[in-house]
Amino acid sequence: MADIYRLFIGLIAVLCAASLVAGILTWRSSKPASSTLVNLNARIRAWWVMVAAISLAFVFGRSGVIILFMLVSFAALREYVTLTHTRRSDHWVLIGMFLIVIPLQYYLVWTNWYGLYSIFIPVYCFLAMPALAALWGDTSRFLERISEQQWGLMLSVYCISHVPALVTLEIPGNEGRGLLLIAFLIATVQGSDVLQYIFGKLFGRNRISPNVSPSKTWEGLIGGIATASLLGSSLFWLTPFSPLEAGVLAGIACIMGFLGGLVASAIKRDRGVKDWGHMIEGHGGMLDRTDSLIFAAPVFFHIVRYAWT
């Protein structure tokens, strides 16, 4: 697993560089520092913590990654449900989502039961949750409540669980390197978020959808996705792909990631909040940090599963 060390040494080097640049900017700026700079420093500090958490999970291998993403799902679903319209009669369905659906979905991923974990939430939970709500007898805002519950599970549990599921793919010639595939996906998608942020801050002019998100610009999107694809291509040695394939896959994942961020912004705008939560300083909540991964993971998973296994 020498490759994994190379990746993490690279990551630490990038973070050190980022901390250094931000430190110099803060030192040279007028006091007090601008809010952008304060936020940048908070974001970089949070990245140190997130990289540490992921490294720790990788030390424990497949189980570590599954437990990490189970916790991510828990935090994401909690943020999501907080913003939905729950009623007292939803209480047991909601508890079931947290105490049964999350552990079961990740258990199924752990046992590599693809036939069930790929349909457990979209089929069985989809049918069971409205049935339970109907049995309970509260019809007020029925369609709204059950749709929001189903959406929450799909986003926060189903889609996120496809990240650790990558480790279970049996790609010929790639045995024992499933964790590296996860590292590849996270590095490119999160890298794309950072690069879109940087390009948007430096060159952003034309907004893509001012109603949804004032900070997403065409300049940020194109610059971010182009450079993130190059980043993906340069990380091909982590994967079973050729440099070109890695670049294309990274590009697709980053475009999905952008769409995920856009959808998350639309939900937040609808609910009148700026961030999903306050868990990760400078970034907002867990969903603010994982919205791109949510959209990218299932698509990336299925392309790789279809074309490489």
Add this chain to the structure above:
Amino acid sequence: MQSLAGACLAGLARAITGVIPIWLGTKPSRNQRIYFANHASHGDFILLASCLEPEERARTRAVAGADYWRSNRIRRVMAEDLLRTVLVERNGVERTQDPLDIMLKALDDGQSLIFFPEGTRNMSEEPLLRFRSGLYNLAVARPGVELVPCWIENMSRVLPKGMFLPVPLLCRVIFGAPIAVEPGEDRTLFLHRARQALLDLKPTNNGAGR
């Protein structure tokens, strides 16, 4: 044992609700205080206490209804031994001890109180019920104690009345600026102002809390 139970409960409350205190109108301090808050769930005072610093939490006790918490043995052990609540009898006809005396005794022992001026859990659609007079009586009797309004957000969704398992949802406790009885202010006026001070802390975003 009690401080351990307190620390465990506070940790549990944080793990489930990710609660953060928002010190909007005041800061944590060593002043003796009465934290008065909206009330819709048994989790309310645990959530509020978990937002206080450990030393302040250790000397802060919640005021609760004796008729409810003494009605069976499990509740009695929880309220008296585990949670160290100040139990007062709410029913004016049958009571043997004046609630005000019990609360004043706790204050005179140097303790801070968590107090729910609505007198009961709010099960209505209204955000806040009418305040009972207890808050005014306390404020007049001990003018040196700070009255801090605290808006508890979402706890009624985490643990609604009659449920014993909580749903994990994000909660916040918003602490406002302390208020006091002004010279010449009568009971009705003060209670109205106190209620308004608490309502003013309620966030107005249209998403959470329905």
